[in-house]
Amino acid sequence: SQQGEEDPQALSIQEGENATMNCSYKTSINNLQWYRQNSGRGLVHLILIRSNEREKHSGRLRVTLDTSKKSSSLLITASRAADTASYFCATAQTGANNLFFGTGTRLTVIP
Amino acid sequence: DVKVTQSSRYLVKRTGEKVFLECVQDMDHENMFWYRQDPGLGLRLIYFSYDVKMKEKGDIPEGYSVSREKKERFSLILESASTNQTSMYLCATRNPQGTAYGYTFGSGTRLTVV
Numbered sequence: 001s002q003q004g005e006e007d008p009q010a011l012s013i014q015e016g017e018n019a020t021m022n023c024s025y026k027t028s029i030n031n032l033q034w035y036r037q038n039s040g041r042g043l044v045h046l047i048l049i050r051s052n053e054r055e056k057h058s059g060r061l062r063v064t065l066d067t068s069k070k071s072s073s074l075l076i077t078a079s080r081a082a083d084t085a086s087y088f089c090a091t092a093q094t095g096a097n098n099l100f101f102g103t104g105t106r107l108t109v110i111p
Numbered sequence: 112d113v114k115v116t117q118s119s120r121y122l123v124k125r126t127g128e129k130v131f132l133e134c135v136q137d138m139d140h141e142n143m144f145w146y147r148q149d150p151g152l153g154l155r156l157i158y159f160s161y162d163v164k165m166k167e168k169g170d171i172p173e174g175y176s177v178s179r180e181k182k183e184r185f186s187l188i189l190e191s192a193s194t195n196q197t198s199m200y201l202c203a204t205r206n207p208q209g210t211a212y213g214y215t216f217g218s219g220t221r222l223t224v225v
Contacts, residue, residue: 033213040221042115042201043154045213088153090214097161098144098169099214101154 004032004089004102012108019076021105023089024069030092032065032072033099037086046074046087081111114138117202117217124224130189132220134202142205143185144214145169145177147198154201160185192224 004025013019023032031050035043049056049065049072056063062075076083086106090099118133136143141162146154146169156169158177166177174196178186189196200220206212 035213035216040199040219042117042216042218043203043214045215048213098156098159101146103151103153 004091004100006087006089006102006105008105009103010106010108012110013079015079015081015109015111017079019079019083019107019109021074021087021107023072023074023102025072025089025091025100025102026070027091028094029067030094032063033090033092034061034063034072034074035088035090035101037088037104039085043088076107079107079109081109083107084109115202115204115215115217117200117220119220120218122220122222124189124192124222126193126224128189128192128224130192130222130224132187132189132200132202132222134185134187134217135183136185136204136215137183138204139182140204140206141182143179144203144205145175145185145187146201146203147171148201148219149198157187192222194224196222197224198222 004023007022033048034046037043047058049063060077065072086104088104090101115136124130144159145157148154155171160166160179176188202217203214205214
């Protein structure tokens, strides 16, 4: 499969805690992106990290990329109930013009 | 902000019907995509288009076709709907400068074929 794989499949935390999701992929990439999907809705682009970057921040989001291990992580700090959603990684693979999406991590933040 | 509009949120069709799923974007983007999303399988690319009247097969094109007569509109067609095409269908668009930018998705159409 060309898809990335997220880990864990599901995560449940208390409000205020940090949430970490991981993504592994198999091929060489140009960039890796994270998306969020609220239940029954479309995906929303959160953050993009290029293959020559190791870490990127956006608000409460922190993304790391380790191309040697072909893995990425998304950290959401000080989680809120409104962060409850599914989170997907997507890879822009070298030589391909499309994104390849993983199967997602379902995050539940308990108030 | 780019807006991607899918004409129906929920759709119920009968087996054998011809089904049209419409997607319209308002930012003059050249690249448009159709995905289907199923539990445990993530998003799978059905078809994509880089320009008017241009189309390319994705990973799972069987049973589908597309139409791109105008830049802003990308239609997905199920020629003869079957129950295994029950799914969430997502349309997306992308800045024409390639994969260095994120996709903008529509809200999705949940199709049920009975």
